[in-house]
Amino acid sequence: YLLGGSTSTQTTPVSGRKQEGINADSSTPSSSGAYLILRPGITFPHRAKLTITSPQKEKRRKYKTGEMVTLSGGYDWGRFFVGGGFLYRRNQMYGIPESYEKNVSFEPFSEGSDSKSVAAFIEFGYEHPLGNGFNLITDLGIGYGVSVIEDFSPFLPPLETDRTRLDPFLFASGGLGFSWSPNDSFSLQLAYRYLHEDEVPAHSAQVGLKGNF
Secondary structure (H helix, E strand, O other), rough: OOOOOOOOOOOOOOOOEEEEEEEEOOOOEEEEEEEEEEEEEEEEEEEEEEEEEEEEEEEEEOOOOOOEEEEEEEEEEEEEEEEEEEEEEEEEEEEOOOOOEEEEEEEEOOOOEEEEEEEEEEEEEEEEEOOOOOOEEEEEEEEEEEEEEEEEOOOOOHOOOOEEEEEEEEEEEEEEEEEEEOOOEEEEEEEEEEEEEOOOOOEEEEEEEEEEE
16 A cells, blocks of 8 residues: 555634535635624614503604624524524614603603513524625524613603513514625624514614624
8 A cells, every 4th residue: 555545634613613515606615603693773763652541642653773782692503504693783762743741732751761672582594605705694582572662751750750561472584685704713794684673663774793602
């Protein structure tokens, strides 16, 4: 074998992720392993919330553009991934005529009225390779959350204006975006996401940083 044999070398991924095969489109090995994604973003509420308690009493709450962030982690198998995470969202209310409280007359909510939500969810997704390290990402999240709604009353004395209440809800989201992976260790993401909740359903734009382990 010293005269006619041949030798071969085998490389192993530096990141420690298990390689599953070669992507024919991008010639980039797909791999499996754990991941962690941080996604800050902006929400754009698309529907006002109207509550009618009697012919003379009603509340209409329309929310401004606000901030959000999600943190999720899990495991991916090549292109499919499954995990879980948490979401935080906050939006302040508009004044009259978009938001008001009616008690015979129409009055704006006091300054500082807003809605904040926290939710826990599980997520499922798929990354479709586009070539040169770029991927198309689709994902779905399902979970449970609570909105903290503070609609400060214009009709009560200052010391009684805080009517904070908790509103639990079933949470769902769907996302579509792109990612770019310069190497196996991390990728950058840009995505659109729809957020479904009872108080503030919203469209959102997010940027993300994904780490692979």
